[in-house]
Amino acid sequence: MTLSVQFLTMLSMVGSGCFIGVSLDTYSRFLMRSKRAKWIVFINDVFFWLFQGLLLFYVLLQVNEGEFRVYILLALLCGYAAYQSLLKKMYLAVLEWMIRFAVGLYRTALRIGDFMLVKPVTGLTKLLIAIVTGLVIFLWKLVKWLCRLIFGTLKVLMAPVIWILKGLLKLVPARIRKFFHNYFKKAAGFCLKILNMCGNLWILRKKKK
Template sequence: MSLSTQFYTMLSMIAMGSFFGASLDTYQRFLNRKNRKKLILFINDILFWIFHGLIAFYILYLVNYGELRFYLLLALLCGFAAYQALLKKFYLKVLEAVITFTKATIRFIHKLFTTLVYSPIKWLVLFLLGVLVFTGKVLLTLVKIVGKVLLWGLKVVLYPLKLIGKGLLYLVPKQVKKAFRKSYDVIAGYFQIIKNVMMKVVHFIKEMFRNK
């Protein structure tokens, strides 16, 4: 291995040592060890060091094709010590600033989405539902009014016929009256059933709109 290769390898390992220090502080910042179970902490730690070991070997492979020497471990430790002594405080301040900025950005995007998208859609849907309910109540009221008017008109039209029918009944024989009475009772029973069904339907519609 040439001197230039050794020099580049030393620099890369020192840089990797500093990177390990920064990565470890970042890992500790987000891990929140106090609220984690020991098994999860153990698995996370193992995965952390395996991942960084693979990164170090990959960098070493790119620089000198993976030749490992003892002084490279010392270079890693020197890089880690240099980070702890010179860069740690600055990096932690930058890390907290980035976290604070990210949280503020997420809150801003959330408020912006709520104000410009969620709230207008929510109030539009509520307005449309209100219009539908109001329209349904108006239509139901109109149907009731029209039904009452038609029923009153029908009574007015049929009243003379009712009087004529009562007059004609006096001329009809008793046997015919009995047969007619039976037929009338049967037909009246059917009409009463229909009336009850219609009243239940109207009551159901009223309750449905009243609940909304």
């Protein structure tokens, strides 16, 4: 391994140590360990450190073809320590600002979307419902009024006919009127019996099922 390769390896490991510190703080900030179940934290930790290990190996593979030396570990620790002592507070402040900015931007987008999309659509829907409801009520009242008008007109027009029929009915002999009365009464009773039989058969069929 040449000196230039060793120098690049040292710089890469120092940078990787800083990156691990940044990643660890970011990961801890978003994970919120106190609010998560222990098994979820454990699984996330395993994947996090597995990713860090693979990334570190990839960096080594690109810089010195994956050769590992003791000073590489020392450089990694130096980079992590440098981040903890010099950059951590500044990075956490920047991270919090970025989070607040993203949350504010998200809320602003929601408000704009609510103002420009949700409220107009909701208002238009309510207006259409009100128009349709009013139209249905108006048509129903109009139909009722027309029915009353037609019924009243027919009642007035048919009044003379009814009077004439009543007068003619009085001219019919009492025996004939009694005959037709009894006939229609028997027919009505027969129809009721048939309906009762059909109803009983339907009930029995339902019980058998």
